[in-house]
Amino acid sequence: MKSDFISKIRSFSGKTKVRNLATSTNVFFYGKGYFCEVMRHIYSFFISLFNALLPVLGLFSSKLKEFRGVRQTVFNYLESKIEGSDRVIWIHAASLGEYEQAVPVLEELRIQYPSHKILLTFFSPSGYTIRKNTPLADLVTYLPLDTEANADAFISITSPELVLFVKYEFWPNYLDKLKRNNISTLLISGVFRESQPFFKFYGSWMKKSLRAFDYFFLQNESSLKNLKKLGFTNAEVSGDTRFDRVSRQLEYNNTLDFIAEFKQDKLLLVCGSTWPEDETLLLDFINNVAEVKIILAPHKINSEKIEAFRSKLTKNVVLHSELKIKNLQEAEVLIIDAIGFLTKIYAYADIAYVGGAAGATGLHNVLEPATFGIPILTGTHIDKFPEAGQMNRIAALFTVKNPAETSVVLGKLISDKKFRDQTGIIAGQFVSGNTGATHSIMSYLKIKHLLPD
Template sequence: MIYLLYDILLWVALAGIIPYHLYRSASRGRRAAFAERFGSLPRESVAAMEGKEIVWVHAVSVGETMAAKPLLKALRQRFPEKKIVLSSVTETGRSIGEKLPEVDLCIYLPFDYRFAVRRVLQALRPSLVVIVETEIWPNFLRTAAEMGIPTVMVNGRISDRSFGRYMKLSWFFRPVLAKFTALCMQTGEDARRIIAIGADPARVHVTKNLKYDLPSSLLSPEQRSLLKKEFLIPGTLPVLTAGSTHAGEEEMVLAAYRAILAAGHDCLLVLVPRHPERAGQVGDLLQKEGIPFSLRSRLVSRGTDFRAGETLVVDTVGELMSIYSISDLVFVGGSLVPTGGHNVLEPAALGVPVVFGPHMSNFREIAAMILESGGGIQVQDGGELTSVLNDLMADDGQRATMGRQGVALMEENRGATDRHMEIIAALLTSSH
């Protein structure tokens, strides 16, 4: 009955889904890929996978793809004979995935219509489907179960905001969660919540957070100098990066930047909007503020190095970790506006001190741990952001201490990949 209700709602929603994706694709200058989203994979892609054992990993967007990187590496090392297919929902997530050497094929996740899901599953016939974080697609899970394909949720979490909504619909989600072969949750609280919603306790495991297994690769002075040169940044010019920013945050960052420069601290601001298509909007803001800037995509034609007081706007995909690695201080966006925050462990893993705002509901555990470790500072508003960034840019010693504490936090909490791989390996072995 619940699936009939769900299917009716899906077909009603189709009238909105198609225009939404057309608009989204046109506004971002990308193809809509409707054939793929309705289950028709390119013929050459299917042919390349024919006769191969496949592990299908689904990571909805950029954050989930980055979180899956340690797991993808472990899968490749443990099962080199298997092909890895990575699916995403967003264009940016797919762009990141296509650059990962462990991935053999990138596809869009089909819309959750039975015919579309079945068409893709029949074409690929994966030995296992790995779903990163809490992506619950009823028809996908139902069809995989009917075809005898095990599915495992990895790095699962239930945010404070979503828990109440899930509980109100637990009558719907209980039979859907039963289709998962295993559910690997980040914390004991996440495990408790997924069980309360309706998951079978015997299938729920606490495997910690894959994001702590990001590589802590600190650059040597020579490597740092070479990478800064690639971005036309002089080796001695300090870099302040605002990463994964959303609308409404750039204004606060620019106010802080002006204050830092006014205090006599030379530095370069690097702005990395969460959605690259917003680069034009960010550029308009900088122009209005009278701040000279260059787009990352046009650095080849710039010719001269950046100077203090200018701004680099990153309008490309997949370079955030490189930018973080040459930064002296990082503000992680999505946290001064109520979007739930972004992953503050990415700069911390690289030994860079991190500042973030109050809205971290999607990363509550990580935020608490990085604050406790001393690797990051939380601010409440734009005024406090200005004060904290100004103080840190003036204090090399405090920045270095915070960077070391962030790396130590990562080292202390590693091991999630191994815990996940134990469960994944057992499922792959039993599927033969």
């Protein structure tokens, strides 16, 4: 029976052997090493099966059809852009949020290693679609699915000298291939929580993947503590590179003439990355407040939903797309139905509301407005966002759970300038006091003499 089972595992994994399982059946059933190996093969089988079924699944799901389509040309793209003599640094970010964390590191790599080609990969369209033309990378593409064949092909084509994964992207087959090829691999802005598979019985086999990382740069002490529980000590708490990213925004040109024209000399509330749940909290306040300018920047640009919300407002409302035909100075509410402006808009704000925490979609970046030294409001679902929790504890950020609370807190911030200014100072100092993660990463690379030009 055992040998039959082993044969099935072999066929599932597509391997010709499973590390002497045929002669070590007792160890197979009771040994952790063999259990982990078999689990990885089972994982690989199901990933490969999903990959094989994508053409069929795409007939029933436009998202899966797109998922497959955008990955079909990856290897051809890489082969056309990378030559044998190229020295490649590969950075992988799951989506747009992780990309923002990678930006200060990308900027430093550009300066320190100008002769290297920088390859940036995404898993999610939210990152690739918006940043596919970033000047911080020479090549930008999607990461193919984590099959053994894809991992082999990807690493063989790119032959990276250094790999950086951002936050908590852990792909077992890619990591296994990197380890086998002795490629220097780092995790930056890493987060380890006990809710992750590594800490569960069903995901303990994935711990082996972490051996691929030469070093872990972690966001906080709890992540370091949890990583040590897994047996890894090659780590430090360097902080979150997002602090470096948002702090540098102060050095850039944040001028937007149309925002200055809209704001004039009045107080400005900027509601960024909002969802319908956030708009429910804000609606009564917007309709009843006087002498305050309001900007709403929805997370998703959906014309029907924007018009639905606009119809509920009793104010003079202008959309960004209407700027050429509407009087901006007379407008009381400006809705940004375009992307790419929000970070600069925060530079004009006196108060910010950051969306995503009123519902279950996930809180958006509270550090972007905080770096400009302004008080922040969010919904109450901030448990999974350590920086928001810390800001809440030091009174740099306030959470609101219903329209009445929203109106009370915003009313206090608007009417009490001293309170508003003090809260904003705390927020700004929180950001400036937590910078330095990028410096730690670059210092490590220098000390280890990696990638000399």
